Amino acid sequence: xxxxxxxxxxxxxxxxxxxxxxxxxxxxxxxxxxxxxxxxxxxxxxxxxxxxxxxxxxxxxxxxxxxxxxxxxxxxxxxxxxxxxxxxxxxxxxxxxxxxxxxxxxxxxxxxxxxxxxxxxxxxxxxxxxxxxxxxxxxxxxxxxxxxxxxxxxxxxxxxxxxxxxxxxxxxxxxxxxxxxxxxxxxxxxxxxxxxxxxxxxxxxxxxxxxxxxxxxxxxxxxxxxxxxxxxxxxxxxxxxxxxxxxxxxxxxxxxxxxxxxxxxxxxxxxxxxxxxxxxxxxxxxxxxxxxxxxxxxxxxxxxxxxxxxxxxxxxxxxxxxxxxxxxxxxxxxxxxxxxxxxxxxxxxxxxxxxxxxxxxxxxxxxxxxxxxxxxxxxxxxxxxxxxxxxx
Amino acid sequence: xxxxxxxxxxxxxxxxxxxxxxxxxxxxxxxxxxxxxxxxxxxxxxxxxxxxxxxxxxxxxxxxxxxxxxxxxxxxxxxxxxxxxxxxxxxxxxxxxxxxxxxxxxxxxxxxxxxxxxxxxxxxxxxxxxxxxxxxxxxxxxxxxxxxxxxxxxxxxxxxxxxxxxxxxxxxxxxxxxxxxxxxxxxxxxxxxxxxxxxxxxxxxxxxxxxxxxxxxxxxxxxxxxxxxxxxxxxxxxxxxxxxxxxxxxxxxxxxxxxxxxxxxxxxxxxxxxxxxxxxxxxxxxxxxxxxxxxxxxxxxxxxxxxxxxxxxxxxxxxxxxxxxxxxxxxxxxxxxxxxxxxxxxxxxxxxxxxxxxxxxxxxxxxxxxxxxxxxxxxxxxxxxxxxxxxxxxxxxxxxxxxxxxxxxxxxxxxxxxxxxxxxxxxxxxxxxxxxxxxxxxxxxxxxxxxxxxxxxx
Numbered sequence: 001x002x003x004x005x006x007x008x009x010x011x012x013x014x015x016x017x018x019x020x021x022x023x024x025x026x027x028x029x030x031x032x033x034x035x036x037x038x039x040x041x042x043x044x045x046x047x048x049x050x051x052x053x054x055x056x057x058x059x060x061x062x063x064x065x066x067x068x069x070x071x072x073x074x075x076x077x078x079x080x081x082x083x084x085x086x087x088x089x090x091x092x093x094x095x096x097x098x099x100x101x102x103x104x105x106x107x108x109x110x111x112x113x114x115x116x117x118x119x120x121x122x123x124x125x126x127x128x129x130x131x132x133x134x135x136x137x138x139x140x141x142x143x144x145x146x147x148x149x150x151x152x153x154x155x156x157x158x159x160x161x162x163x164x165x166x167x168x169x170x171x172x173x174x175x176x177x178x179x180x181x182x183x184x185x186x187x188x189x190x191x192x193x194x195x196x197x198x199x200x201x202x203x204x205x206x207x208x209x210x211x212x213x214x215x216x217x218x219x220x221x222x223x224x225x226x227x228x229x230x231x232x233x234x235x236x237x238x239x240x241x242x243x244x245x246x247x248x249x250x251x252x253x254x255x256x257x258x259x260x261x262x263x264x265x266x267x268x269x270x271x272x273x274x275x276x277x278x279x280x281x282x283x284x285x286x287x288x289x290x291x292x293x294x295x296x297x298x299x300x301x302x303x304x305x306x307x308x309x310x311x312x313x314x315x316x317x318x319x320x321x322x323x324x325x326x327x328x329x330x331x332x333x334x335x336x337x338x339x340x341x342x343x344x345x346x347x348x349x350x351x352x353x354x355x356x357x358x359x360x361x362x363x364x365x366x367x368x369x370x371x372x373x374x375x376x377x378x379x380x381x382x383x384x385x386x387x388x389x390x391x392x
Numbered sequence: 393x394x395x396x397x398x399x400x401x402x403x404x405x406x407x408x409x410x411x412x413x414x415x416x417x418x419x420x421x422x423x424x425x426x427x428x429x430x431x432x433x434x435x436x437x438x439x440x441x442x443x444x445x446x447x448x449x450x451x452x453x454x455x456x457x458x459x460x461x462x463x464x465x466x467x468x469x470x471x472x473x474x475x476x477x478x479x480x481x482x483x484x485x486x487x488x489x490x491x492x493x494x495x496x497x498x499x500x501x502x503x504x505x506x507x508x509x510x511x512x513x514x515x516x517x518x519x520x521x522x523x524x525x526x527x528x529x530x531x532x533x534x535x536x537x538x539x540x541x542x543x544x545x546x547x548x549x550x551x552x553x554x555x556x557x558x559x560x561x562x563x564x565x566x567x568x569x570x571x572x573x574x575x576x577x578x579x580x581x582x583x584x585x586x587x588x589x590x591x592x593x594x595x596x597x598x599x600x601x602x603x604x605x606x607x608x609x610x611x612x613x614x615x616x617x618x619x620x621x622x623x624x625x626x627x628x629x630x631x632x633x634x635x636x637x638x639x640x641x642x643x644x645x646x647x648x649x650x651x652x653x654x655x656x657x658x659x660x661x662x663x664x665x666x667x668x669x670x671x672x673x674x675x676x677x678x679x680x681x682x683x684x685x686x687x688x689x690x691x692x693x694x695x696x697x698x699x700x701x702x703x704x705x706x707x708x709x710x711x712x713x714x715x716x717x718x719x720x721x722x723x724x725x726x727x728x729x730x731x732x733x734x735x736x737x738x739x740x741x742x743x744x745x746x747x748x749x750x751x752x753x754x755x756x757x758x759x760x761x762x763x764x765x766x767x768x769x770x771x772x773x774x775x776x777x778x779x780x781x782x783x784x785x786x787x788x789x790x791x792x793x794x795x796x797x798x799x800x801x802x803x804x805x806x807x808x809x810x811x812x813x814x815x816x817x818x819x820x821x822x823x824x825x826x827x828x829x830x831x832x833x834x835x836x837x838x839x840x841x842x843x844x845x846x847x848x849x850x
Binding site: 021022040060 | 415715726
């Protein structure tokens with residue numbers, strides 16, 4: 001596959017448009033930036049990163065390894081962009097900076113390697129792509145949707161993490177169990193499911209993702225499904241926002257699994273037993289703040305009898321990142337863990353016994369933090385919770 | 393700065409806390425204003441001992457030291473115009489003690505003020521000073537600038553709450569001044585000398601502030617005035633009627649629209665001014681006072697008085713007010729926010745003068761601020777890259793200061809002089825007062841290394 005220049009390469013025209021000039025340096029972004037709050041150094045604040053991008057744009061700073069390290073030291077959680085009073089498009093500035101760095105050959109080597117793996121193996125793990133359905137093999141009843149079905153309603157696009165990392169197998173396992181109980185007509189793409197392209201896009205290598213995007217859409221269309229359901233919010237984000245820009249008139253409805261679950265519960269297609277527990281919900285950045293999906297997961301939780309939902313102090317558009325975003329974990333695992341610990345602390349303040357999210361990445365980082373902090377908190381994905389309370 | 397000195401600093405705070413790369417120096421060159429200048433190095437100490445050791449080195453070598461918190465100041469007070477060491481206190485961010493019996497809190501200088509306020513509130517206590525930058529300023533920075541905020545009208549400014557300080561002097565000596573005793577006239581009042589001294593007399597490393605009990609209730613009202621002149625007169629009408637609200641804030645049409653563009657909460661876009669007025673106290677008083685305020689405002693030309701029904705609605709109004717200054721960035725690339733104060737009686741006249749100055753120099757001047765205590769923030773919007781416009785801005789600034797002083801006021805209510813107001817200091821203070829201040833500065837910092845070039849002209 002050859003990398004070609006596409007609308008996926010965020011234009012470094014942002015340097016030319018001088019959008020960084022909108023920043024009046026108030027510093028409000030520092031208060032909510034999870035990276036700044038841990039490190040307390042100005043270069044780690046969004047305001048600092050904007051100043052660095054501006055310096056490059058104005059020719060005051062020559063990009064090098066140190067600059068690259070600072071730019072990549074970011075969760076891309078977008079809370080800074082969300083609350084910037086001057087409406088600085090910090091997210092777009094950071095995207096443009098990453099594309100620029102990749103073009104200059106200053107991509108951190110770990111991310112460059114990841115890009116190569118995805119480009120050649122069609123997944124993030126480097127494993128043979130035909131191993132995408134291993135998670136489905138040991139189920140009591142093999143999922144119906146494994147074999148290609150004619151005239152299916154939904155393609156369930158599982159995503160690389162849940163396909164290749166055993167700790168996350170439980171999510172697609174739960175979702176297929178739910179879909180089968182609700183008699184949803186679905187299929188899986190198996191080896192024909194390629195990486196959605198999101199890790200390439202966010203590391204400034206979006207130009208490598210085009211072939212993947214076209215392939216995935218073509219495979220879904222071939223199944224004659226009209227709806228794509230994803231579990232991973234990052235898959236959701238790129239499918240929802242970027243895929244339609246690359247494939248015109250895509251003609252597919254893209255749903256996150258929480259939207260499907262809300263539908264199934266509200267249509268009475270699932271019978272759920274009581275779950276008399278206090279639960280708090282963590283909004284994944286890619287699903288909540290960056291895609292605007294706050295209500296479907298809450299409708300799901302509120303549809304479970306006797307479940308008591310309490311919100312954390314910072315929720316919805318103000319939700320704090322779990323520490324798993326932006327490839328930061330690859331660059332600085334200790335920082336990622338510290339950020340996760342803070343979010344777990346917020347969850348504990350609610351008095352909840354269960355911390356539920358809708359993202360395999362959030363579940364993994366928060367569960368890890370809960371374990372390390374010895375917190376009395378069960379961390380689950382929303383699909384696992386629904387599967388657990390489903391009456392068969 | 394030579395290698396040896398860098399190494400000496402690294403030995404004090406650790407190599408990761410001594411920042412010299414071009415990227416670091418860029419990030420420590422600015423604050424909340426449009427000006428910038430790089431330091432030679434940024435140093436991030438973790439303790440008073442480290443601050444002291446750094447100052448000793450700096451004093452020995454005659455290196456400028458510019459302390460900073462979150463760098464959100466509005467007078468260029470923490471910009472290292474003379475190079476040297478940008479001394480960031482952000483790592484010293486622990487709350488050391490919440491003392492319930494004495495109702496005080498002791499915090500390191502780098503604690504973010506919003507975090508301090510939230511921590512004491514969680515224990516039923518109340519730290520009233522609420523600068524608009526409460527989430528992006530530190531208590532040390534607030535002390536350096538004697539920060540204010542909307543609640544100062546009723547509750548006073550930062551200096552009214554500071555009971556004690558731990559300070560590192562220019563030569564590295566550490567001392568504590570003040571204490572938990574309420575009355576203290578033992579020697580000079582160094583606490584009040586240091587509060588507002590903008591890092592020019594010593595580096596504050598620890599702050600003790602007194603607290604109040606959280607008021608039982610509050611009522612927040614948004615009052616719409618079709619005419620700015622009526623709004624400015626209503627301020628005095630409310631205060632003269634014997635009501636002391638907790639806050640009495642003014643926002644003009646441009647301020648309202650910038651915030652509405654940002655937050656979309658339904659502020660009235662087509663009116664010349666709004667007042668945001670909060671009363672607090674016990675439930676009966678808060679309600680009675682806001683009703684009295686509403687009556688007076690309506691008699692004075694207000695067309696609508698909306699009282700927030702829930703805490704969430706009240707919080708939203710305050711978020712809107714706090715967002716005025718930063719949301720102005722949506723309109724022009726730069727803003728110069730002034731901070732003039734005038735006696736209350738002169739508020740309507742000062743507002744009128746600002747309007748005239750705006751027309752005279754053909755500049756957009758946004759008017760908002762703590763109108764209740766006569767502290768207005770006229771913000772001039774411009775593009776720094778246009779030298780002709782910048783020239784007009786400076787002329788407008790001169791006119792604004794002249795008007796404030798002529799009406800019996802002062803250059804700065806809460807931001808400090810920094811660099812931006814230096815040229816006008818003598819007009820406000822007179823030569824003798826400046827001479828007295830100079831003498832104090834020389835006594836405490838004979839080598840002139842602490843935040844040089846700030847406050848005093850020339």
